[in-house]
Amino acid sequence: MAINHLAPEKTEQFADNIVGFARALRAAGMPVGPGAVIDAMSALQVIDIGNRSDVFTTLEAIFVKRHEHALIFKQAFNLFFRASEEWKHMLDSVPLPDEAKKKPQAGARRVQEAMSQPRMTETPQHQEQDLRLSVSDKEILQKKDFAQMSAAEIAEALRAVERMHLPQAELLTRRQRPDARGLRLDLRRTLRASLRTGGDIIDIHRLGRIEKPAPIVALLDISGSMSEYTRLFLHFLHAITDARKRVSVFLFGTRLTNVSRALRQRDPDEALASCSASVEDWAGGTRISASLHNFNKLWARRVLSQGAIVLLISDGLEREADSRLAFEMDRLHRSCRRLIWLNPLLRFGGFEAKAQGIKMMLPHVDEFRPVHNLSSIQELITTLSQPLPPHHRSLIRSAA
Amino acid sequence: MTSAATSSGALPASVDAMLELLTSRGYLAERSLATVTYLSLRMGRPLFLEGEAGVGKTEIAKVLSAALGRKLIRLQCYEGLDVSSAVYEWNSAAQMIAIRMAEAAGDTDRDQLSSDIFADRYMIKRPLLQALEPDVAGPPVLLIDELDRADEAFEAYLLEILSDFQVTIPEFGTVKAPHPPIVIITSNRTREIHDALKRRCLYHWVDYPAAERELAIVKTRVPGISAKLSQQVVRFVQALRNQDFYKSPGVAETIDWATALSELDARSLTPQVVGDTLGALLKYQDDITRMQGDTLQKVLKDATSEN
Numbered sequence: 084m085a086i087n088h089l090a091p092e093k094t095e096q097f098a099d100n101i102v103g104f105a106r107a108l109r110a111a112g113m114p115v116g117p118g119a120v121i122d123a124m125s126a127l128q129v130i131d132i133g134n135r136s137d138v139f140t141t142l143e144a145i146f147v148k149r150h151e152h153a154l155i156f157k158q159a160f161n162l163f164f165r166a167s168e169e170w171k172h173m174l175d176s177v178p179l180p181d182e183a184k185k186k187p188q189a190g191a192r193r194v195q196e197a198m199s200q201p202r203m204t205e206t207p208q209h210q211e212q213d214l215r216l217s218v219s220d221k222e223i224l225q226k227k228d229f230a231q232m233s234a235a236e237i238a239e240a241l242r243a244v245e246r247m248h249l250p251q252a253e254l255l256t257r258r259q260r261p262d263a264r265g266l267r268l269d270l271r272r273t274l275r276a277s278l279r280t281g282g283d284i285i286d287i288h289r290l291g292r293i294e295k296p297a298p299i300v301a302l303l304d305i306s307g308s309m310s311e312y313t314r315l316f317l318h319f320l321h322a323i324t325d326a327r328k329r330v331s332v333f334l335f336g337t338r339l340t341n342v343s344r345a346l347r348q349r350d351p352d353e354a355l356a357s358c359s360a361s362v363e364d365w366a367g368g369t370r371i372s373a374s375l376h377n378f379n380k381l382w383a384r385r386v387l388s389q390g391a392i393v394l395l396i397s398d399g400l401e402r403e404a405d406s407r408l409a410f411e412m413d414r415l416h417r418s419c420r421r422l423i424w425l426n427p428l429l430r431f432g433g434f435e436a437k438a439q440g441i442k443m444m445l446p447h448v449d450e451f452r453p454v455h456n457l458s459s460i461q462e463l464i465t466t467l468s469q470p471l472p473p474h475h476r477s478l479i480r481s482a483a
Numbered sequence: 484m485t486s487a488a489t490s491s492g493a494l495p496a497s498v499d500a501m502l503e504l505l506t507s508r509g510y511l512a513e514r515s516l517a518t519v520t521y522l523s524l525r526m527g528r529p530l531f532l533e534g535e536a537g538v539g540k541t542e543i544a545k546v547l548s549a550a551l552g553r554k555l556i557r558l559q560c561y562e563g564l565d566v567s568s569a570v571y572e573w574n575s576a577a578q579m580i581a582i583r584m585a586e587a588a589g590d591t592d593r594d595q596l597s598s599d600i601f602a603d604r605y606m607i608k609r610p611l612l613q614a615l616e617p618d619v620a621g622p623p624v625l626l627i628d629e630l631d632r633a634d635e636a637f638e639a640y641l642l643e644i645l646s647d648f649q650v651t652i653p654e655f656g657t658v659k660a661p662h663p664p665i666v667i668i669t670s671n672r673t674r675e676i677h678d679a680l681k682r683r684c685l686y687h688w689v690d691y692p693a694a695e696r697e698l699a700i701v702k703t704r705v706p707g708i709s710a711k712l713s714q715q716v717v718r719f720v721q722a723l724r725n726q727d728f729y730k731s732p733g734v735a736e737t738i739d740w741a742t743a744l745s746e747l748d749a750r751s752l753t754p755q756v757v758g759d760t761l762g763a764l765l766k767y768q769d770d771i772t773r774m775q776g777d778t779l780q781k782v783l784k785d786a787t788s789e790n
Contacts, residue, residue: 257563258636270575271567275654278597282582328635380729388631388673389562414729414769 097132098124104163105146111159113152119145135164154353241351243457244319254297254390262291297420298329300386302378304397305362306336306369312427312455316396317358319460321351331386334362335374341382371401371440372408379414390420396454398428401440408440412447422448425463429453494524494551509703510539510546511696519687520547529645529666531681534689537733540669544626547665554623556664558610560633569637570650572607581605601654612650615660625664631673642680692734694721700734705741715752716741719786723764726782728773732764739763752787754779 101123108115122145130137139160147156261269272288301320305313324330324346331343345357387393393415401408416422424444429452445451450466453459495501498514501521505512512520520543523530532540548555558569578600585596608616614625630638644650645666649659668684670676692700698717701708708716716737724731732740740763749756757779765771774782 256634257561258565258634259563271573274573274575274578274600277582278593278600281591281593282586282596380727385672385674389634410769 097127100163101127104142104159107159107163108146108156111155113146113155114148115146138164149349152350154350240315240457241318244315244322244460254295255292256295258293259290260293262289265289265291267291296328298331298386298389298391299323299394300331300333300391300419301394301396302333302335302374304336304369304371305334306400308369308398308400309396309427312396314355316454317346317355318351321346321354324354325349329389329391331382333378333382334358335369335371335378336362337370337373338363339374339377339381369397369401371397371399371444372405372411375411375415376407379411379418383415383418387419392421392423393419394423394425395448396425398426399424399441399444400428401443406443409443409447412444416447416449421450423450423452423463423466424448425452425454427453427455429455495521497521504550505543505546508546508550510542511692511700511703512539512543513690513692513696516543516687516689519685523667523685524665526685527663529668529684531668531670531676531684531686532689533670533672533676533686535691535731535733536671537735538689538691539734540689541626541628544624544667544669547667548624551621551624551665553621553665554618555626556610556614556623557626557628559628560630560637562632562634564633564637566640568609569640570609570611571652572609573601573654574605574607578605597654603655606652606655611644612658614664614666615648615650615658617661622660622662622664625666627666627668629671630668630676631670635677638677638680642677642683645680645683691724691731694718697721697734697737701737701741704738705745708741708745709750712744712749712751713741715786716744719752719757719782720764722782722785723774726773726778728765728770729767730765730770736764736766752783754783757783 102120105115105120105123123142126141126145127138130141132138142160143153143156147153259265259267259269261272267290269288269290273284273286276286276288277284303313303316303320320330320332324332324343330346331341332346334340334342340362342358342361345361346354348354348357395415426441452463452466454463495504498518498521501524502512502514502517505517505520520530522528532543534540544557545555547553581600582596585599590596610625614623627641630641647659648663649657651657666684691697694717697720698713701713701717702710705713720732720737720740740760743760743763744752744756747756747760761771761774765774
């Protein structure tokens, strides 16, 4: 039976539910406009709404326009329209997520958060204020250490990280393109233009070099001492993987894992889930020197060949600090364009490089910066988007 | 199965024939490599060879072209490789002269002029275009060497050429190969090649050869080397590959080193001789420093022991 055969108040309730559902999808990050809601309502006029899977298919065809949203849609649909035999008794209350599930699927967290937002009761403006933090809250959040954030703050920080746009740090390539202020003469185009004037060269066409963003290679420490930060950094790396073409990400604890491909999935939760699936040593010990050795041996030639910037994200707490560590750091430093060490421990005022490992690594980095709160990540992005200095050992920043 | 397999021009009819063909030219291939090479010829698909430097990836293209009597066209890749150096380029200087000549002769027909100067003879043909042109000996062997050094833009362009073997030149028209060339692509993995290109090709990872095969290769490529020395050389090199070096020596290095030793009239490996010639094997200072003293003694002792 189609929707227009219901009693008027039921129809209204159904319409409300569709609108609420669309809002939930929007909150979960899917682009659902009012046009889609109208489409959905008119589509439900012509199908049998008694058949749940038909309704699912119909709504999916209308709301999902990109494959990576299908998963979110499915989760949201199952949460919102609980499987009930009697569709007409659709629940007006929002169902609670089933806590018994051992591992929430990717996307589930965001869908649940979206569901738990207030439904259409207050005016939209009022709601905006509820959802957004006030300015002063934001400032506090910017400065707050990741390790001391509450769950809600972390969620907000993650959203902020996802919103960060990475401008492009440009690198001159050896490829040419037409450029009026270029240095080289484009004889071919000059000649073709000269034919228009019967062979007299009037316009000189030039070629300039094309600029491309430098590749980024991130080495992220996932040992126990870094566990408070890992998820956030992964989100950050996912955001830059999304924005740029050439990003490789490696995780290391006791071993080295390449998760570049896993992070290329568009949905952050899904990307992180497949990341965790491929790593076997979360929050274990650290063997920086062995991991760097593996990276230098197996990967360095494959990912550093085109003037890559390396981000080494680690607290540098290495038990087995010996000359091997210095050697591997040196090799890494000499095989990339720029080596930036990001260390969350720098947040402590008066932090000194006391640990043996840190002392060994410090001489071999181009930059040493703190990375423990939103503003430091923002600073890092600014750095990454500045024109690259030529190869030279810049002074190591003191953690002022 | 002899004459048919090795007669010039005809494609081998089986994997064994392929092996025989390569062996007859002094290329001792693993059976797996012969298999993918055979398949690539039969299926008309490009062969994508990846592996460490010096394992014989480029060599196979040379051997194939010699054995089949085809022309070898080589495109060495580098960063910034573009259409004008990979496919074709107009000879602008000659064109300008032609324009001036036409002026002097009083020709003012513009269309005639442009069709004259964009003719075949003012075109400088680069490897990819040469490979598309018909050849009396049969389709040439196109070797695209070290593709990983080129950038992604070139890779995307190559994808297009490898799919329909034709090039469109705006001033000239479309050039299409009557018979697609035999394409061999090599890569040293200084970056990962895009999946889309690999999907078009038959992929094979070329590994270091086992000791027996390497010994056979040394004997084939370094004629006049004593059996004892060649055995020691191969053992020594195989032992080096088990060490954790930054750059292990490839087959090319083994051949170089064996050649160097036989030039020096060495009868067997001694610490003195090895120390003097290690630069033919190891190309990184760190690796050479690690091969001093005890390590060298130990490897040498294993290589020269009589068993």
